[in-house]
């Protein structure tokens with residue numbers, strides 16, 4: 001039998017994902033001294049991906065109650081969805097008690113962004129999306145894949161390692177009505193540069209007056225200042241009576257990456273609109289993957305719904321947050337010492353969450369990886385939570401070497 005002509009010959013090879021590709025390269029790297037500071041994973045001080053106690057206890061309890069696994073509804077497990085609303089908005093928030101938030105269980109924060117993006121494309125076909133410059137590499141890809149046009153608004157100030165807030169505000173003030181503005185609730189990915197509460201308070205009237213549609217991404221709740229504090233922006237938007245989208249994720253704060261547990265919440269005008277929006281979000285999910293998986297959602301719902309487990313988990317998020325801060329301080333101290341104050345690394349202390357933008361060039365990042373087995377994202381993003389007391393000094397020395405040799 002002769003072979004048929006190659007069917008797939010026209011397909012270009014995949015260039016690889018700028019973040020996930022590095023994770024694969026790191027895993028294949030045989031060097032014993034390698035350090036993963038690329039992908040956003042939280043490691044403990046021994047360099048292990050933790051299994052949180054609250055999660056373990058919830059899973060053990062669930063194993064004892066193991067039962068049938070029917071399909072979940074398209075919008076997900078009711079207790080999980082209620083838990084998302086309590087976490088994101090606060091149990092007593094008027095928008096929650098009025099029933100005017102449509103919440104879906106989604107496949108991680110990415111799933112929430114995509115389900116929301118599909119909805120926006122279908123029901124706001126004239127709207128275009130504005131993301132911060134820079135933003136998480138996958139934001140643009142996700143929204144463009146849903147058919148939306150993506151632009152950037154000014155955000156990071158390379159000169160100061162801070163925020164170009166006035167330029168950001170000016171840009172948003174000039175956007176067409178119903179433009180979608182993607183905002184990071186806290187622990188901005190990739191820069192670690194956040195708006196202060198006062199800056200959020202100045203931004204919200206612009207969103208309202210220009211009738212912009214905020215889409216808030218909250219992937220790191222608990223890793224900045226605390227579970228409640230990190231939700232400040234979301235709650236301030238809801239307090240101001242805005243109608244908007246929130247994607248939230250339990251990947252990091254539950255150390256639950258592979259379980260793909262996230263939520264999409266759409267704050268609506270009233271309960272009737274929320275029911276309609278929820279219905280169309282369900283239709284959207286049915287078109288993609290039908291229904292979400294059960295296991296992770298049951299674990300999250302159990303932890304969020306049990307007073308003792310919730311208190312334990314809250315404590316565990318505080319431990320992770322404090323360790324990240326300690327690593328910021330140790331890396332800063334080591335670099336400050338090496339450069340004897342001749343170069344300012346203060347950005348490491350002012351930026352928050354898992355990531356810092358180091359300002360290292362692509363060639364410096366390549367040299368770090370090739371010569372020192374230290375992996376950063378090529379944009380210069382460094383994942384602070386990959387540092388530990390055993391590797392921070394070596395990382396500081398490697399960074400100093402590539403900075404000095406540039």
Ligand code: LMR
Pocket residue numbers: 019020038039040041136138189
């Ligand atoms: C990251 O930015 O490293 C994480 O959000 C993981 C991912 O999917 O990119």
